[in-house]
Amino acid sequence: MDTAAAAASVLEPATHREAIRVEDLHKSFGNLEVLKGVNLTAHQGDVVAIIGGSGSGKSTMLRCINFLETPSSGKIVIGGEDVAMRKDGSPSNQKQIERIRTKLAMVFQQFNLWTHRTLLENVIEVPVHVLKVPKAEAIERARELLERVGLGGKEDTFPAYLSGGQQQRAAIARALAVDPSAMLFDEPTSALDPELVGEVLTVIRDLAAEGRTMLLVTHEMKFAREVANNVVYLYQGRIEEQGPPAEVFGNPQSERLKQFLSSVA
Amino acid sequence: MTGLFELLGLGASAELLSLSGWGGNLLRGLANSLQIAFGAYGLGLVIGLFGAYGKLYGGKVTRDLLAIYTTVIRAVPELVLILILYYVGSDIINKISEGLGGGRVEINGVAAGIWVLGVVQGAYATEVLRGAIKAVPVGQIEAAKSYGMPAFMIMRRVTIPAMMSFAVPGLANLWLIATKDTALLAVVGFNELTLETRQAASSTRAYFTFFLAAGFLYLMVTLCSGAVFARVEKWARRGQPSLKGGTS
Ligand SMILES: Nc1ncnc2c1ncn2[C@@H]1O[C@H](COP(=O)(O)OP(=O)(O)O)[C@@H](O)[C@H]1O
Ligand SMILES: [Mg+2]
Numbered sequence: 297m298d299t300a301a302a303a304a305s306v307l308e309p310a311t312h313r314e315a316i317r318v319e320d321l322h323k324s325f326g327n328l329e330v331l332k333g334v335n336l337t338a339h340q341g342d343v344v345a346i347i348g349g350s351g352s353g354k355s356t357m358l359r360c361i362n363f364l365e366t367p368s369s370g371k372i373v374i375g376g377e378d379v380a381m382r383k384d385g386s387p388s389n390q391k392q393i394e395r396i397r398t399k400l401a402m403v404f405q406q407f408n409l410w411t412h413r414t415l416l417e418n419v420i421e422v423p424v425h426v427l428k429v430p431k432a433e434a435i436e437r438a439r440e441l442l443e444r445v446g447l448g449g450k451e452d453t454f455p456a457y458l459s460g461g462q463q464q465r466a467a468i469a470r471a472l473a474v475d476p477s478a479m480l481f482d483e484p485t486s487a488l489d490p491e492l493v494g495e496v497l498t499v500i501r502d503l504a505a506e507g508r509t510m511l512l513v514t515h516e517m518k519f520a521r522e523v524a525n526n527v528v529y530l531y532q533g534r535i536e537e538q539g540p541p542a543e544v545f546g547n548p549q550s551e552r553l554k555q556f557l558s559s560v561a
Numbered sequence: 562m563t564g565l566f567e568l569l570g571l572g573a574s575a576e577l578l579s580l581s582g583w584g585g586n587l588l589r590g591l592a593n594s595l596q597i598a599f600g601a602y603g604l605g606l607v608i609g610l611f612g613a614y615g616k617l618y619g620g621k622v623t624r625d626l627l628a629i630y631t632t633v634i635r636a637v638p639e640l641v642l643i644l645i646l647y648y649v650g651s652d653i654i655n656k657i658s659e660g661l662g663g664g665r666v667e668i669n670g671v672a673a674g675i676w677v678l679g680v681v682q683g684a685y686a687t688e689v690l691r692g693a694i695k696a697v698p699v700g701q702i703e704a705a706k707s708y709g710m711p712a713f714m715i716m717r718r719v720t721i722p723a724m725m726s727f728a729v730p731g732l733a734n735l736w737l738i739a740t741k742d743t744a745l746l747a748v749v750g751f752n753e754l755t756l757e758t759r760q761a762a763s764s765t766r767a768y769f770t771f772f773l774a775a776g777f778l779y780l781m782v783t784l785c786s787g788a789v790f791a792r793v794e795k796w797a798r799r800g801q802p803s804l805k806g807g808t809s
Contacts, residue, residue, distance in 0.1 A: 364706060364707055394711055395709065401707075406700050408698075411723065412723055412800045426709050454799065
């Protein structure tokens with residue numbers, strides 16, 4: 297074993313290094329308080345599944361973490377870096393936000409691929425234009441990633457000509473292309489026809505197995521139980537219960553969680 | 562047959578339209594018209610882009626000012642606007658020049674024409690582009706944001722390319738209007754195609770010949786523009802399955 301790496305791992309094992317920490321996060325839209333003080337920590341290599349009923353604030357929480365929504369108050373720490381916020385929760389340093397966002401790759405329910413660009417162009421867009429990776433290098437890597445998600449040969453196809461499952465896998469390739477320190481999935485299979493869900497879950501399962509840090513909002517309870525090492529149940533803007541999947545699914549404590557689990561089973 | 566030929570004055574037409582004579586004047590008029598149309602269209606697009614972004618994302622004052630601009634320009638007949646903008650514009654320039662101790666300035670016809678028509682075009686372009694930007698699915702812009710793209714890069718790399726397919730039909734119309742509105746500049750004595758035609762016609766009394774020739778030139782401009790815009794639209798719609806079905 298490489299001695300420097302060994303030394304570092306003694307000091308701080310890679311898997312215990314903190315990737316994302318959210319402290320007392322509040323978010324209101326006008327008078328509607330959607331998040332009422334959420335605390336959450338994900339270490340490197342963690343797969344955190346976020347479950348909860350519709351409207352419980354799952355998307356809002358995920359979107360606050362990369363500032364697609366401006367938190368009303370609270371603290372967000374990404375990779376040990378405290379995100380500077382103003383009193384009203386808005387980021388005070390746009391450059392810092394942009395830098396942090398390149399480390400948090402988001403995968404959306406509606407894929408949100410850029411429709412005027414081919415799959416290859418979608419995947420190289422951020423590496424080339426934001427991260428300034430040389431184009432040839434970005435293209436080579438993009439080809440590998442598309443191959444990896446099972447889209448080899450589709451490089452020059454436009455998103456509109458692909459199935460939802462293929463589009464979502466391309467969106468995952470786009471996310472991987474920025475070499476993110478954590479990935480944020482917001483119901484990645486909810487917009488898919490049932491027969492296409494499996495192919496996307498297979499890709500995500502692979503990523504979990506290779507130790508990717510991810511926050512995964514999902515309604516696929518079986519899948520959450522299988523890949524997550526931490527499950528968070530959100531109810532009306534608060535974390536009602538959290539713990540290892542065996543606990544949360546096998547032995548739910550709160551009445552609401554019990555009800556929720558029986559309703560989605 | 563020959564009688565009809567004579568009646569229409571076609572026999573003399575070839576001679577009248579020779580390039581060294583009135584025909585050359587017509588072509589020079591056309592060149593002037595096109596130059597102004599290009600300039601005004603380009604200026605209109607720039608104003609339109611700022612106007613559209615201002616209307617969508619600007620502060621209250623910006624939005625109000627832009628609302629006044631687009632409303633007034635689109636409400637007042639173009640001919641009146643041209644007279645107002647032309648005379649007000651040259652007046653202001655002269656006032657400034659005199660204020661600075663200079664004499665009266667000779668207004669450059671092309672520059673004035675581009676300015677006047679550009680301001681008119683800008684109002685329409687603002688609305689075309691505003692609508693097109695609003696039609697871009699928010700998800701595409703959110704994706705760009707979520708990957709750390711700065712605002713200007715999002716505009717350049719995502720919003721503008723994505724809105725093009727919505728904007729091109731409207732922008733093609735605006736171009737045709739620009740080419741034809743150049744004719745209105747005849748009222749301020751600018752030597753564009755229509756004025757050249759009128760001068761040629763009244764000097765020679767061959768009205769039919771010259772107006773037919775001018776009409777033909779305008780038609781050619783429209784046809785060529787149509788071909789160009791068809792290609793632009795095809796490019797702008799890349800990635801979108803065609804409405805007729807089938808691929809590409
Ligand atoms: N931009 C917004 N403006 C106003 N209300 C919003 C907005 N986004 C979400 N909400 C509201 O916040 C609540 C939580 O939404 P969301 O986070 O999307 O829930 P979930 O993803 O858990 O279904 C919902 O009641 C929703 O209507
Ligand atoms: Mg949601």
